Amino acid sequence: MDPNKLNHDAPKPSGEEAKAEYIKTRPRRDTSRPQVRPKAEGWKQLSGPDGRPTLQFASPRVKQPATHLADMTLEEREAKVVEMGLPKFRAKQISKHYFEHRTTDPEQMTDLPKDRRGEMAEAFFPPLLTEVKRLVTDDGDTVKFLWRLFDGALVESVLMRYPGRITLCVSSQCGCGMNCPFCATGQSGLTRNMSTAEILDQIVQANRVIEEGGLGHTRKAVNGAEPERVNNIVFMGMGEPLANYKRVMNAVHRMIAPSPEGLGMSARGITVSTVGLAPAIRKLADEDIPITFALSLHAPDDELRDELIPVNSRWKVEEVLDAAYHYYEKTGRRVSIEYALIKDMNDHAWRAELLADKLNAYGKGWVHVNPIPLNPTPGSIWTSSTREVTREFVDRLNAAGVPTTLRDTRGKEIDGACGQLVATEQDRADADAAVAAEAALGS
Numbered sequence: 001m002d003p004n005k006l007n008h009d010a011p012k013p014s015g016e017e018a019k020a021e022y023i024k025t026r027p028r029r030d031t032s033r034p035q036v037r038p039k040a041e042g043w044k045q046l047s048g049p050d051g052r053p054t055l056q057f058a059s060p061r062v063k064q065p066a067t068h069l070a071d072m073t074l075e076e077r078e079a080k081v082v083e084m085g086l087p088k089f090r091a092k093q094i095s096k097h098y099f100e101h102r103t104t105d106p107e108q109m110t111d112l113p114k115d116r117r118g119e120m121a122e123a124f125f126p127p128l129l130t131e132v133k134r135l136v137t138d139d140g141d142t143v144k145f146l147w148r149l150f151d152g153a154l155v156e157s158v159l160m161r162y163p164g165r166i167t168l169c170v171s172s173q174c175g176c177g178m179n180c181p182f183c184a185t186g187q188s189g190l191t192r193n194m195s196t197a198e199i200l201d202q203i204v205q206a207n208r209v210i211e212e213g214g215l216g217h218t219r220k221a222v223n224g225a226e227p228e229r230v231n232n233i234v235f236m237g238m239g240e241p242l243a244n245y246k247r248v249m250n251a252v253h254r255m256i257a258p259s260p261e262g263l264g265m266s267a268r269g270i271t272v273s274t275v276g277l278a279p280a281i282r283k284l285a286d287e288d289i290p291i292t293f294a295l296s297l298h299a300p301d302d303e304l305r306d307e308l309i310p311v312n313s314r315w316k317v318e319e320v321l322d323a324a325y326h327y328y329e330k331t332g333r334r335v336s337i338e339y340a341l342i343k344d345m346n347d348h349a350w351r352a353e354l355l356a357d358k359l360n361a362y363g364k365g366w367v368h369v370n371p372i373p374l375n376p377t378p379g380s381i382w383t384s385s386t387r388e389v390t391r392e393f394v395d396r397l398n399a400a401g402v403p404t405t406l407r408d409t410r411g412k413e414i415d416g417a418c419g420q421l422v423a424t425e426q427d428r429a430d431a432d433a434a435v436a437a438e439a440a441l442g443s
Contacts, residue, residue, distance in 0.1 A: 053310035056177025059193040066126035068197035095260035140216025167232040173239025242280035281323035285330040300355035341385040356400030372407040
């Protein structure tokens, strides 16, 4: 079954009934297997005076990129061209060049007045993402990009071809402030929020790469058919999307808006994930946009999740699951639970049963669990669960009536899998070299 499709035949209790049925099950601990405690390996986890991991919800006050066409609504673009002394229909023309033709080159905008093209391009397209590095694996079907932003910050995104769809994993922040010890991105801390346009430009540039044949087995458009493009977005790159709520939601609105307002994508092909910012989850439910919501849970008990996901000290498992169920109630969209399986840490059979108990307390048909083997970060001694343990974990959930599918892992060889996106010292050296090369060419 498609995990994005709702099981309408399943009973759906009201929120009050779900709360009444909610059972705080005491973990049925299996002492025959060890319990490894989480700890940061090879790096020092940021902590406050109380010794608890530091959380960064607000972006540092740093300079943001200049306003780009993708930051604006169509009405704002029209106002800008009128301000430039041009008729407002020029806003639709220049918007089509960016969103449909994937270009910011004024020489290609032949429907614009020749003597104003350069001026318009300069006004609407300030520099955003510059490609520093591109790594390819999976026979060309997985491509990781390293981008340098206007201020030198580095972010990554991953383009993946699957049967019937092309997925782009996008970043929403430079770094991340959630400080999860098993995630490479969390090691760097939060530099700043990305702008709406910086988020969207990852998609536009990925579509340009696809058009140029840069993704394996690209199907060329024939007989006037639409060329291939990204049709599935997952906010699972660098950053906590709901900590950059306004810009992420502005980006989602541009993604689903038809051209020339935006990219004309289906909302059902967009997944927004979070480690559990409960108030923002409820706010997302009220947006009335049928996107897929994914909760990165990773542990069903507060004792372990407090250590694995430091934000759990703010919003406990029960509160986060309440918010996730609220999303289901408001939207009718089944929630995805993401669960990285870590050897001897969170992969015990009793935890699978505890997770099933907590999810089933809200009723059936509202959730789908996606376990994924941990993608170890460089230098870490954390390892993914064995195949046997993974199989048992999945089987226990399915046996309890919780739809569960083991997720495919892509891009591990190029550090492009979930939890592996981080700008390394080598990346920074490559970025510095690219800047020096550009300067040499310009001199």
